[in-house]
Amino acid sequence: MSRAIVEAIGTEMRENEEVFYMGEDVADYGGIFDSTQGLLEEFGHDRIVDVPISETAYLGAAVGAAQQGMRPIAELMFVDFFGVAMDQIYNNMAKNTYMSGGAVNVPMVMTTAVGGTYNDAAQHSQTLYGTFAHLPGMKVVVPATAYDAKGLMHNAIRDDDPVVYMYHKRLMGLGWLPAPDGPKTPVPETDYTIPFGRADVKREGSDATVVTLGLHVHRALDAAAALAEDGIEAEVIDLRTLVPLDRETVIESVRKTGRLVVVDEDYRSFGLTGEIVASVTDEALDALEAVERVALPDVPIPYARSLETEVIPGATDIEAAVRATR
């Protein structure tokens, strides 16, 4: 998936001189998660910019440059580090458009790596989808496949609003962190955009609707394959973007299946699972026969393997949740 992302960034940089990329270890290293691999050679240090470890400064600087009409892409190495710079993110990047009554806008992309499943403990494993989607003013993108990652990145860079682009480390195709097969999809060489706010039905089914995103799309597909052996057909919906959120696709699916399972690698309370369930109950309570939520049980992500495996939902947890709706 990282190559698809880099391809989109490279194309946009070639076509628009106002696009540049900055972050920690993005130039000579090529991004800790390969998010900028090879770009330095083509674009040099002026446009692939290594920065001091000063998230407040460089994320805030991206806001300032964006308000001048440039199109910065600024990388926060791990989403867990957002706290260092949250004021710039949620008080400036996300709010300046609104506070100015639309007089200024902030056409930047903040990329960031999310996710656990490699035992890196509580400060390096969170997804925090809910945190960014909860605070108004930023679009939130979470690709699950290489095809989606490229199209969504093209769209993110061209978007006139701030976009938070969250890629799961386990999907990037890193040598040291093997990806499942799912994200390795064919990717057209030409550029294309995937509009925000359109969920993708990754597998059709009539017996239950599984709503998820990122890594857990692939775990849900594994669960669906296992369920199919018992004749249970689960529909797997990949949200792809959280802001804007495609509630219609979810509701339409639940009207068909009557059963809803929401799967999230983020914390359970006050998050994505509650939001999706509430959206469905608002619009389609009559169609709803059963609901299950599968998410992190409101504890920081533990280090030891036995503990991390316990709290991060796996395919078998999703399978069990779908069965529980029967």
Place this chain on the structure above:
Amino acid sequence: MYADMVTARYYEERLQEEYLEGKQPKFDISAGPIPGELHLAAGQEAAAAGVCAHLRDDDTVTAPHRPHHVAIAKGVDLKRMTAEIFGRETGLGSGKGGHMHLFDPEVNFACSGIIAQGCPPAAGAGLAAKKRNTDSVAVAYLGEGAIDQGGFLESLNFAAVHDLPVVFVVEDNDWAISMPQERVTDVESAASRAGGFEVAGVAVDHDDAVAVYEAAREAVGRARDGNGPTILSVQVHRRMGHFMGDPESYRPDEDREAATERDSIERLAADLRAEGVDDEALAAIRAEAHDRVDEAIEWAKGEPNPDPEAAYEDAFVNPASGVTDTEPDFDLAETGGEER
């Protein structure tokens, strides 16, 4: 100091072996007996031993994501620290924290895996000491890559304004992952940051544990005597990658070679020999350190993995489920109070 330094070096050599088990020939970070990332500190031992030699158990140390050498010098329980690194139930954090997040309240040692974010809590420990009129001090360890962070600069100002007993020890190993120092700051030494805050700033040159010891004696003494914070910048060397598995393709070979040529441990051994300590005595110290390390690692590996159900414990001291009892445990009438 020599014992701490050789313990730390050998400890990390052994951890490296264990870490790579199951990760060869293809490096897969989620394989093998040690979970997660591993950041080793070979080449940085002098900064740990030279400073912590002046500290008591009631003095606080906060360490960053590369903590083992500092933990060893501060006297953190080696066995339980090792069990934590292996993710075992009897580890310092019951397997929940891991190698970047070691906490040993017995010797007031804590960690943060986020750059410079150990500095504010160190200032807080200094504040507590001052408020309680004790003479304990706090030491915050950070790398040279962290000196541009608000967490460091704000804590420095806070400690300066309140004359807090804090020593900021900057371990300058020249590299912030792939970033050489000259590309991210315009100062040669982190000690230069002291001027703008009107605190003491001292830089100690290459690999000289004795010089670190002397400089730290002054800095820790200044703090203990109520004379405020110091930045103590120590030039160290990164003999390995930023983390295990770091290909270091961004780093010139000669820089890596230069880092391994200098060795604070050998230099201290030479100093000790010059003082009349014989090789036999040094060998005995090394042998004892190796035994201690081997014993800790063997013990830790034999400890049980945590029960998965334990994942749900410890988010709070008082579990958050249910309703907290807020009934007052006194009778209002008996206190002489009345309803208002």
